[in-house]
Amino acid sequence: MDSPKKPTGIVDKAALYVPTNNDRYPPIPLPAPPSANGSQTEDLAPEAAPQLESGTISHDLIVKNIIFDDQTIRKGFVRKVFGILMVQLLFTCAVMAIFVYHEPTKLFVQQNFVVVFVAMIVNIIVLIMIVCVESVRRKHPVNLICLAIFTFTMSVLLGATSSLMDSNIVLAAVAITTILVTALCIYAVQTKYDYTACGGLMITFVMIIVVLSVCSFWLPEFVDSLPISCLCGAIGCFFLIYDMQTIVGGNRAEQLDPEEYVFAALTLYVDIVRIFIYVLRILEKVY
Template sequence: MDSPRKAPDFFDKDALCVPNNNDRFPPIALPAPPPRNLSETDGSAGEAVQPHLLESGAITHDLIVKSIIFDDQTIRKGFVRKVFGILMVQLLFTCAVMAIFVYHGPTKQFVRENFIVIILAMIVNIIVLIVIFCVESVRRKHPVNLICLSIFTFTMSLLLGAASSIMDSNVVLSAVVITTVLVTALCIYAVQTKYDYTAAGGVVITFVMILLVLSVCSFSMPKLVNSLPVSCLCAAIGCFFLIYDMQSIVGGNRAEQLDPEEYVFAALTLYVDVVRIFIHVLRIVQKFV
């Protein structure tokens, strides 16, 4: 049996030993360990770092809030659920009021005999709308924001009910069904499409100017404004606004996104968009009946 092979002479056994610091192998300098508050979870690290950054001026409070708002999907989903919950209550209440005005005879008679109520409702509706849009502290402060939104919804429901009471019930019902289907389809499209409508700021300004001009012309040329082509144009503009507002609420990779604290403003914009589409659809349906 062969004996085990002997290691060659050039193999230095001392090379296997750990070198001393005095030898030709200097010690390796290691970096200092990170602070404890930075190595913990993201939540605790954020709490520890943010005050220091705020004091040094590196990060502003608004930047931190916006980062949390737009990155946290839980906050965004809760915001969307709240907005649509408020919107559903608004639309159901409006439909109930309109049904009373359309199918209840004494209510129709009351509106015809007390038209001053409708004028007061219109004035209050415009004032509350301006306050919610222009005063940020009102639309963000609870429960003032919900009270203003309730007043606006109530007055708008009275106006729509009064307008529906002078029309045929089948026309109103058809307009409600068409508006429901159209709004549902537009909301699904706004969420699924990859095109960012919120980036089309110039188109929004153009459409707003068109609506303002038509509103002014309605006093001098009501037949032109209520014509079928103009009604179709206004309905298309209303559909664009609905998609725009829907994308700004849902968020994601959008150019414009609403702050989750603006849930009353978001519900108001969607409600106004739906009402605008319903009014123009009602005019269109009336042309064919």
């Protein structure tokens, strides 16, 4: 018997039925998409392991990740640097006091300018040797001898400069510099902002100081003016914070090698002397 025909124009619902996963039709498994990170990791992992085993890691990476992570080494390095710096500053203050308060010494320096000239030449030569020659600043006791010569010549230059000024202004400059340096050192250690990551700003400030130093031969009044002295003093404070963070280390972009304790003491000493000179200039203009 023939089945009855459906009327024309009526849609068969069974023909439009789409099976789901709960029906008798199983899901079709699809391959997982390739992972870019996973492939790179698999490709790089075999290369990284031989580098670690063969010891081809750079020296800077070893210093940052191993040496400065050891609190004992870091604290010993900081103590050594500040011990040397304290001796330098005390010796410089003693020499300055002799030049300021001892009249025969003051007259001798004022009448024999060649002493200041020789001290300046020796100071520059020793500074270049310590900064540019690695064996000089790392080899003991050559590094300490060069640092002692630099400190002595710088003390003579500061003493000769202070002997030409009023003793009260010199004392005020020493007091202000001491308070300012102490506050900046505490700030550099406590702040979470990493000044060592500002390498471009550091280079810019160095260029400003160099240009002003060259201009001082032709425009001494402009370079010695109060606004320029304040600007250079602010730049000197930035240098001190930058160098302080490279010495203390921790989570910093740049930090010194523990063997560079002489270079570290030299940088802090130069920063403090720079700040003292600009404070002295400011006080001289104000008073």
